[in-house]
Amino acid sequence: MLAVQGLAKRFQLPRQKGAAPATRDPRGHDGWFHAVRDVSFSCAPGEVLGLLGPNGAGKTTTLRLLSTALKADAGKALVNGVDLLQQPLLARQQIGFLSGSTGLYGRLTARENVEYFGRLHGMDSAHLKRRCDYLFELLQMQDYGSKRADQLSTGMKQKCAIARTVVHEPQIVILDEPTTGLDVMSSKILLDFIASYKALRIPLVFSTHHLHEVEKLCDRVCIINHGKTAFNGTVDELRHLGGSADLYDAFIGVINRED
Template sequence: MIEVSNLAKRFRGSARGAGNATTRDPRDHDGWFHAVRDVSFRCGAGEVLGLLGPNGAGKTTTLRLLSSALRPDAGSIHANGIDLLADPLAARKHIGFLSGSTGLYGRLTARENIEYFGRLHGMSPPYLKRRCDELFDLLHMHEFSNKRADQLSTGMKQKCAIARTVVHEPQIVILDEPTTGLDVMSAKILLDFIASYKALRIPLIFSTHHLHEVEKLCDRVCIINHGKTAFHGTMDELRHLGASADLYDAFVSVVNQEA
């Protein structure tokens, strides 16, 4: 279980430009850009939570706060009884985080990249080998395991990045737009991989703009707009609040209501 309450994060200066009274982002004031103003949600064991919102809503900043890459100005993050703000090292041990960039070393092969990150987590060589073999089976990576990362296709790099993210068997998995730019076959493999975490009883949070992925995988959704939680609940609750059985229409309705 991961519980996020009232997260807030601001950055010095204007992030959106001056604009005018009708176009200025409401988060931009007093010489600060309040990227995240009040975000709360939870994701239980075996649940998949979809993090949704318009471009620039604050989703990526929220995920970076969860991963301990950024420290919030306010709010709390608890995972399995651990205060992740008080103990960020524990957060890094327990959480697998995929950022918007793959974070791979170009001169290393796909397998060398994953093994390197496994060693950083203190995994023993026999355990690391077994874990890599398992991930390469699940993500269909054997055919390019010995290919340098700078020679991999977009889909191959993303698979490699996913494997790097979960090689240490984290208790919570956080993925920032994992299927962006992937072809249908690669996206299907990654979506099946995400779905497999339900059986492992591991909370998984992922951000996406593809609502068909949300409909296929998610137990709960959190919509962020202008740095605030505009909705948090089940798919049926979202449809009810948005007054539409169509998920796209319900999403747009909720965002417009919050605006």
């Protein structure tokens, strides 16, 4: 179970001259930019939660806080009783996090990259081999497992990054826009992979701008706008609040209500 309550993070603003107040983001004041002001949501075992919001709303910052890459200024984030914010070292053992900039070591093969991160998590050789075999088959990576990462296509690299994200069998999976830039076939494989986590009873959170992915996969939705939770509920509740059966129209309806 993942439970996020009142998450907040601010960054100090650089001094600027001549900035017109009308063009400033409302979250910037008193010398600080409040990227995340009050974000709350939950994701139960076997649920997939879609994190939505306009560009710059605070989605990526929220996910980086949950991954412990950033330290929150306020709030709580609990995974099976472990506070991610207060016990980051213990939390990292339970989290699989894919950021928009998750990189690979170009001179290592696809398989070597995944194995390397498995070893960092203390996996023994036999278990690591079985786990890699399983992931490479699930993500259809067998044909290029021995190919260097710097020679892989965008879709191949993303699948490899997904495999290294979950090789240690995390108790929660967090993916930041995992299908961005992928072709239809690669996107389908990754979406099927996300769907498979429902059967594993592992909470999975992913951010996306593609609402057809939300409609296909998600049990719950959290919409962030201007650093705050604008909506937190089921897909059907989103349709009701947004006043439309079409998710795109419902999403815009919720954002317009907030604005």
